[in-house]
Amino acid sequence: MSDTTEEKTGHALVDDLASRIRNRVMSGEIPIGAQLRQAELAADFGVSRTPVREALRQLQSGGLIEVLPNRGAVVRVPAPWEVREAYEVRAQLEALAAARAVDRITDDQLEQLRRANQEMYDNSLAESRNGAAGLPVSRLGNDRFHTLIAEISGNARLAKVVNDINELFPRNVSAQLIVNDTRHRDENFREHERIVAALAAGDTETAAAEMREHVIKAGEQLAEWYEKRSSTVFRG
Amino acid sequence: MSDTTEEKTGHALVDDLASRIRNRVMSGEIPIGAQLRQAELAADFGVSRTPVREALRQLQSGGLIEVLPNRGAVVRVPAPWEVREAYEVRAQLEALAAARAVDRITDDQLEQLRRANQEMYDNSLAESRNGAAGLPVSRLGNDRFHTLIAEISGNARLAKVVNDINELFPRNVSAQLIVNDTRHRDENFREHERIVAALAAGDTETAAAEMREHVIKAGEQLAEWYEKRSSTVFRG
């Protein structure tokens, strides 16, 4: 009877379409900058253009795609400064989440966090060998770690806003960072460990501070990726 | 050439419709809990149902309205706990905005803040005598005060997220609080003054702390209003 999400609202079909399109963008199946043609998506999903249009409008509200008048929708290409701004907001919010979580977290939840972190690490190790394409499962461990803390905070709005910010940027990009860069992966793992330690110790200040730094750092790395990308794209 | 908002995207008509419907809800012209019938709105604005539906979907994404499957859209009636959650998030974000603003604010902007605050106070005094209906201009002063600080922060995403949260709750409600409750009005004014003082003094810690408290307090008052309302509605 109790939904985890607050979404009992919304027509099944359109929300489903929005979710499926979002997944394609998030996984990199539809790359940033790509056009989203209504007819194509409609045919793909076996529906008419009408619900597709509404789904696209929903994604536009979220900020993932951009709809240009009479020219259709494209997947937004975030500017590096946008990434930094968004991650500064996210850092502030997740710091609050961590602070609130300190007083509420259970031993079981601490264990879940440790497991999610370990999964991320192990999977990214495996995937850096195999060279997995698309959305590596290591990213899922990372997502889960942050999502868990947001949920443990007990503030559903907080969790939702954090999630909305994350859905601004396709995941396959930040996934590559974890998988390909050994130092990044190790630091990420270590920072997560420190956050868990602070949560376990009941140290509100440290938990919030570690989380803030951790997120800002991740944002900086993501922003640098986009910087590098745009310079290679625009100058050869 | 330089837009203040980031919204060059979006078809004129649908965005315009969404904006107009939003205004009606925000001003209380369409009260919370009311049904939004597509045909009615379409006739009202002289368009077909199609763009209205897309506009409603956009508002749904924002969280202002709720769309029930096959039963249409209604203006959401926020539960008191939702108000508290949202305002806790807002407090955290505006605290960051205030902290960032300390190092960036100019004398001119300080003056603008003082003026917005004074306007809010004067107008709410006048309106409490006249008993203004709808959306009193005193609310505009209050909105402007907070919006200004968010903008001065220099982080557009931060300003946008704060704005999105504010658009969860119709303004005419919180406007009533300022206009009708003398103590609330005075405290509001005084708290704004303290925030401005901290900004002027370059005291980052105090600016953030004052802002956080101020927003939490406002949220508590708004939540209590909704609590009172629901008890009168459901029990007579």
Add this chain to the structure above:
DNA sequence: TTCCCAGCAACTGGATCCAAGACGTGGAGT
């Protein structure tokens, strides 16, 4: 060869059409 303009094909955006679901009413049966 290069630039410009006209025509064309493709796509979006708004209107209309039709089917399916929800609610209210009224009548029949107990």
Add this chain to the structure above:
DNA sequence: ACTCCACGTCTTGGATCCAGTTGCTGGGAA
């Protein structure tokens, strides 16, 4: 008199239709 079911109406949701716009392409002129 009360309950339950069936029918009718109203509204939404999806499909289709049509007009308007964009951008491309090809031909002609400088």
